[in-house]
Amino acid sequence: MRRKIVAGNWKMNGSKDLSEKLVGYIRSEAGSLDSGVEVVVIPPAIYIGDVLRQAQDTVAVGVQNVGQWQSGAYTGEVSSEMAKDVGCRYALVGHSERRQLFGETDELVAEKVSRVVSGGLTAIVCVGETLEERESAQAEIVVASQVRTGLSTVVQGEWKNVVVAYEPVWAIGTGKTATSDDAQAMHAVIRHVLKDMGAPAEEISLLYGGSVKADNAAALFAQPDIDGGLIGGASLVAKDFVSICRDFPANT
Numbered sequence: 001m002r003r004k005i006v007a008g009n010w011k012m013n014g015s016k017d018l019s020e021k022l023v024g025y026i027r028s029e030a031g032s033l034d035s036g037v038e039v040v041v042i043p044p045a046i047y048i049g050d051v052l053r054q055a056q057d058t059v060a061v062g063v064q065n066v067g068q069w070q071s072g073a074y075t076g077e078v079s080s081e082m083a084k085d086v087g088c089r090y091a092l093v094g095h096s097e098r099r100q101l102f103g104e105t106d107e108l109v110a111e112k113v114s115r116v117v118s119g120g121l122t123a124i125v126c127v128g129e130t131l132e133e134r135e136s137a138q139a140e141i142v143v144a145s146q147v148r149t150g151l152s153t154v155v156q157g158e159w160k161n162v163v164v165a166y167e168p169v170w171a172i173g174t175g176k177t178a179t180s181d182d183a184q185a186m187h188a189v190i191r192h193v194l195k196d197m198g199a200p201a202e203e204i205s206l207l208y209g210g211s212v213k214a215d216n217a218a219a220l221f222a223q224p225d226i227d228g229g230l231i232g233g234a235s236l237v238a239k240d241f242v243s244i245c246r247d248f249p250a251n252t
């Protein structure tokens with residue numbers, strides 16, 4: 001069975017105080033959440049220690065980005081080995097903000113994915129088309145190519161450490177969400193591409209991201225190929241985030 005996952009990407013937001021309140025609240029509610037749902041918090045790297053202490057193993061913790069190197073003279077970078085060393089279990093790779101603002105290419109994503117998954121962390125690999133690409137009917141081609149190249153370095157035995165997040169760029173932070181039918185259609189394409197690549201596609205969790213809120217998560221999570229969400233803005237509001245974690249259909 002595929003893992004159901006709700007991951008909160010705080011981006012460059014938060015503080016010591018927020019980390020304490022937010023994670024404290026999630027921890028206090030963790031016992032009442034479906035035990036089959038993996039809750040992941042992905043704070044800015046500087047707060048990871050605080051979050052891990054607060055989480056006390058009730059919530060998994062991830063890092064928003066890793067360098068493609070193990071260690072060395074790379075000022076400002078953090079490696080996936082370091083993230084694992086301190087207790088992180090997940091790493092985001094190829095978020096559209098990294099692609100757009102920091103020039104990350106699919107080839108670089110592939111290098112980072114390889115480091116992350118071979119080191120035993122789970123990579124949440126983000127893919128998604130721009131509005132222009134969607135309007136010119138290129139969305140499926142773009143996303144399929146991001147999946148093929150970004151995951152080209154994954155070898156048999158490492159797929160268990162791969163999660164794919166479909167995040168249409170035009171839906172991120174805009175309040176616009178893909179309809180659950182459109183999101184499902186793209187998730188089905190991604191699963192098909194993974195199968196074609198020789199991956200155990202039916203076992204790989206696929207998350208949807210882009211303006212997921214407490215009031216639209218249930219319709220998205222009810223889709224057969226949507227196994228959870230990658231949440232930005234709403235992950236900074238404790239009650240909203242926990243409410244999203246409860247939005248899976250019963251008996252799945």
Ligand code: PGA
Binds near residue numbers: 171174232233
């Ligand atoms: P959003 O961000 O939920 O604020 O749209 C999602 C993301 O960037 O992962």
